[in-house]
Amino acid sequence: MLTLTNITPADQGNYTCKLHSDIGAEHNTSVVTVQECRGSSAGYMNDSQAECRFYGVYPTGTVHWFQDGANLTGSAKTHIQEDQNRLFNVKSTIQIWPGNKTQLYNCSLWIPSMRKYLSSTVVTVEKSSYIQSSGSMIKLQWIMVGTLMIKFIM
Template identity: 50%
Template sequence: MMKASSLSPGARTQHVFGLVAIIWFKSAVSAAGEALELQTIPGVVAQCGDNVTLTCDASSLLLSDIRSFNWVGRNKSLCKHDDEHDPEVLCESTAETTHHKLTLTLINVMPVHQGKYLCKLSSKIGVKYTSSFVKVQDCFGGSDSSRNESHAVCWFNGVYPSGTVHWFQGNANSTESASTQEVEDQHGQYNIISTINVKKNLPYNCSLWIPGASKYLVTLVIQPSAVKVKASGSTQIKLQWICMMMEIMMVKFIM
């Protein structure tokens, strides 16, 4: 019959000290991780063309303990503490003894820049991260209108978020009889054109409604008299754009 082996007093003491050391080490690492603070602004609201600055502050950590410290957005690394950064943004890194700041500046913000930006810090004691959300709203590039004996047209460019066009003749809502088309550009903004048959010799109101904001962004008053515009400069570009949009609308109508 075999007897269960038992540890000698010295071995038992050494074993206990080993367990205590392991527990102490885990506690120390956990405490250090909890002491590490990473802070940034939760959200920023901007208009098209703004420069947006996101700052991430890390404290209670020596520079030698940092493995990587960066801003991530749009599925790529944008800004790193070692001065490597995306050419489309500005990146600045400052460091003191136990305080480090990483600043990301988005230049000429457009709707395509909207989304979550992650500040991530990897160190010898673990990984920590926080995020900021950039929201883009109230973008508007410009508007214009024209009218002849049978039709009235109004157009809006550089719009975000997307809107709908409402037509009014006096107090009567004529939106259902209008034809509206929008095209999204490479920046995420919308160009919108709307056409309506003119039946009476009265002024029409053409209003851009933004459902997401529950408000009218701009209203154009289109008078009965037709205005002849010389096609030159920016007007020439506008007319070319209108022709392109009208072709798109005709194709969709035929299909």
């Protein structure tokens, strides 16, 4: 018996089981295909651009960017890299305009062959506040990515 675990697109193909005995030999072939791998996603932002990354996805697709109902996909730059397991890492960036920093950015990975979005990430602008601590001023920054809040102390 053959058991395949942690299947990736690199495992796709024909698998043949052969049985040899005193009475003769038989074989049967099974086809293994991978329909989709969701992987993970993350969003980042700095003063000039928003970036969205999808790691370990299959099949590859197109990143669509939206902000307040407007489709911003045409101005995005996307880079796709295939790894040794035939999974894809997709990175897409979009220019941030100063007047649009108060609204959410949504980046979604569209898979044309499946006619659906495989994954989405919400990226928001950086929010800052200042507090006093130990007699010196420090700046706290929060970056909202989806429902995850990451806190940095600078």
